[in-house]
Amino acid sequence: MADRVLAIMEQRDGALRKVSYEVIAAARLLGDVDALVLCEGAVEGTGDLRAVGAARVLSAAHPDFRLYNPDGFAATIGELASGYSAVVFAGTATGRDLAPRVAARLKVSCATDVIELGRDGAAVTATRPVYAGKVLQKIRLTGTPAVASIRPNTFPADKPAEPGPPGEVESVTVPAFATRVTVKEIKAAATATLDVTEAPIVVSGGRGLKEPANFKLLEDLAAALGTAAVGASRAVVDAGWRDHGAQVGQTGKTVSPGLYFAIGISGAIQHLAGMRTAKVIVAINRDKDAPIFKVADYGIVGDLFEILPRLTDEIKRVRAGQ
Template identity: 50%
Template sequence: MADVLAFAEQREGQIGGASREAVSAAARLAGELAGSAHVLAIGGVGLSAAVGALGAAGAASIAVAEHESLTEYNPEGYAQVLAHQVRSLDLAAVILPATTLGKDLAPRIAAMLDVPLASDATGIEVEDGQLAVLKPIYSGKAFAHLSIDASPAIITIRPNVFPVEQFGAAGEVTTFTPEIDPSTWRVRVLERKGAEDGALDVAEATTIVSGGRGMKAPENWGLLESLRSALGPGAALGASRAVVDAGWRPHGEQVGQTGKTVAPKLYFAIGVSGAIQHLAGMRTSQTIVAVNKDADAPIFGVADYGIVGDLFEILPRLAEEVAALKSAD
């Protein structure tokens, strides 16, 4: 029997969907190991009020580390607290969401504890008593099957891949103040830049409307925003690297090898040619819709649905049709 620990990431005191996915993934894995799933959340004072619902996602116990110096993410502080929690438990694995924060924190913990790390997992199983992790490689063209025989394994999971299940666990919440000394930290948060107007993080969105150089100018982004708005609150805007490098959109929206890796239920690639670096970040999307005037664009090679034509004529009509369907529902 071995337990599994899930790390619940908080942003401004709220627990996101990617963290609930991590908790459910931990609960499923713990069930296969005849163990229990535990959760650790780290943040400022008052965070405990936001974590109670994680019990339903499969957490048998929820530990909340509250400290005023941990309100904002600090890699050294968070790593100290998480490493201490891992050492105090008999764990087979630690699961974190593969968000920007999770991708920074996970390798730190693996190095501190000298344990294996498997990143960006899309599948976790138990085979012959060993953990097995499935993860995309070669820009998503193939999958690696990793067998892990050391514990605890540190695993980050790709958002929107693992379902959130309702286990109905009690999820007993325990709050504690970690023994940390912020004066020893070499890293300081100087400035925090969030998404524009509270926009949804593209890595956690269930629907993404992504634009490329085919949009021609930043002022044309309103067409994409109209489609995103019609799709509803679960949709976010994305962008190709070329668009971000040109200064049209913020880096937080960039999808691709040097941006964010996403796996939404629905991905719109509008005016995106489909460079291999972009495909690496979105090809595991459940359904891909591409709009491009070039019938030979590589994006059509991965698209489930493709429209060859002028996006400036297609987008307004597409937004109208989506809005009409939504209103009919």
């Protein structure tokens, strides 16, 4: 019989988050996938889950599940997990909190921030960056079920272009749980811009930009590229030029976009920790010995103030099909 894997979906305000599709893509590497949605009521887009490969869609509905409920979520998943060989979470703020809780309940180990998943015989294997991304650790999870959380943007999957058929959603029982923690509100960042962890392209700037107003050059480049978010090094966040929500690195966010621009960023180890797994890295720096060039796929040595306007114009021209 094929291995059965439980994929934990994330929803916000009754709609599935993009990372949920990535969790299914990762879980499919391990076996047949059941997708579990924890929610207050109906969730939009459950038909899409079948379209991306979930065999069954399960719903655990409870009046306290509108937002994240650590005790209730962990109790529900813990009860359900015994029938599965693996449980896969998103490595988001929620998943980073929830996966270890579930693993502790089940008395199994937990692999977090995983960038590769597979099997070695019956055991689940996982690869995860450690020591700020300098080393890739390969581990074998021997307990059952194997519990893992995946780094967002690492297992490519998108919401299907065509909505899937609604299909059957099977209700699962939510066990009794004691609420010790109540999440009262999840506040979206003040701006309506794309989050760096979800964007397929991230354009990040550092102290080389000299002053906050010059981030306009990055915003122009991001706009020319289409679906791109603007990120920042800690140096400029600490200086108050950008919000902390944009900070990439060890004490900021971990991103794995298809394309990452590091502009006027030296490439300190703590910055690399947050972006090293980007598929393609482009660095622009006037110092040819800047450490960022060691991880860059494409490097431009020069003054960003000269290069950026020309790069943005060229991208606009190419995208306009001229």
